[in-house]
Amino acid sequence: MSEPGKTKFQVDLRRHLRETGVEDNLTHLICEIAEASKYIIHSIRTGDLGVAGTSNLYGEKQLALDVLADRILRKRLDHSGVVVNMMSEEMDQIIPVSTDWEGKYSVAFDPLDGSSLVDVNLAVGTIVAIFPGYDLLRPGREQVAAIYILYGPRTTLVYSVGDGVYEFGMNNLMEYTLLREHITLKPKGNLYSPGGLRNQYTPGVENYVSTLEKRGVKLRYSGGFVPDINQVLLKGEGVFLYPHLKDLPRGKLRLLFELSPMAYLVEQAGGAASDGHQPILDLLPTQIHERAPVFIGCKDDVALAEEMLRTYEGKKDVPAEKGRSVKASG
Known part of the structure; x- marks a missing residue:
């Protein structure tokens, strides 16, 4: 008898997508992203860990791996035949691919989230959000x-396409096979992953974290968004937070490239994701690299964060983020 949430049979990604009724173009797109990851993991294992000699739009030095992962994903998406627009966390513009958007998709992605952890051999990841049409x-x-x-x-x-969350593992032939299906979160967890300096926490966030600690919740923070969310999902419990800080009132993480896709996955697993006042998935981005605070994981733990913020801070106006207007290359 198989363990709960795990599959007994080796089912590859493409077969799984087809058998679960995922639309052909979306199946092709997800498989193209999976193919790109094979080249990215090869680059991580064998590639240059130094700086690329360039800076990203946040003024941070780009690692050679950041640039390479970005190029790999953009090339696969550009040649997929099913992408209208794409947008990378490493770029300051939307990249148009096709003027024909009927039945096609637009993709926002962080090619190598947590790339600064590679040189100390910690886990990193790729994050992708897929939208229908061109917007x-x-x-x-x-x-x-x-x-x-x-x-x-x-x-x-x-991944999820709206009917639950599934985990696939890369085997020794570099094929993805189904490991776990219908991943679910408990209402309340025993883990928390807190980002940001504690001396920059606002009163609501400080009281929230103190309440978790008094409850005996264990701190488990890797410094990487992908491994920390993966921990919450696969253990079936916990909460990750990168809140608004005194010196970062809008938090650090990007809404389109990081928060929206992770919120989609966590909600599909029965959890919740909030900026402290409303669901992450209801936030309307007004610019490409917009940031937002986040509390994401078990529903009851996210609801507790919202309650603490209401109690200790109320609803505060956050200063508008000075940023880049949306533009397209070409």
């Missing part, structure tokens, strides 16, 4: 699929 600046609830790929001791792919 990317829309609430995360309008996604048709979300994916992350974790490059750790094992390479795994976790």
Whole structure:
């Protein structure tokens, strides 16, 4: 008898997508992203860990792996034949691919989230949000699929198209086979992963974290968004937070590339994701690299965060983020 949530049979990704009725173009797109990850993991294992000699739009030095992972994904998406627009966390513009958007998709992605952890051999990942048609600046609830790929001791792919959350593992032939299906979260967890400096926490966040600690919740934080969310999902419990801070009132993580796809996956697993006041998936981005605070994981733990913020801070106006207007290359 198989363990709960695990599959008994070796089913590859493409077969699984077809058998569960995923539309052909979306199946092709998800498989193209999976193919790209094979080249990214090879680059992580064998590639240059130094800087690329360039900076990203946040003024941070780009690692050679950041640039390479971005190029790999963009090339696969560009040649997939099913993508209208794409947008990378490493770029400052939407990249148009096709003027024919009927039956096609637009993709926002973080090619190598947590790349600064590679040189100390910690897990990193790729995060992808998929929207129907040509518009990317829309609430995360309008996604048709979300994916992350974790490059750790094992390479795994976790995805949802709105009918539950599935985990696939890369085997020794570099094929993804189904490991776990219908992943679910408990209402309340025993783990928390807190991002940001504690001395920058606001009163609501400080009281929230103190309440978790008094409850005996264990701190488990890797410094990487993908491995920490993966931990919450696969253990079936916990909460991750990168809140608004005194010096970062909008938090650190990007709404389109990081928060919306992860919120989609966590909600599909029965959890919740909030900026402290409303669901992440209901937030409408007004610019490409918009940030938001996040509390994501077990429903009751996220609801507790919202309650603490209401009690200790109320609803505060957050200063508008000075950023880049949306533009397309070409």
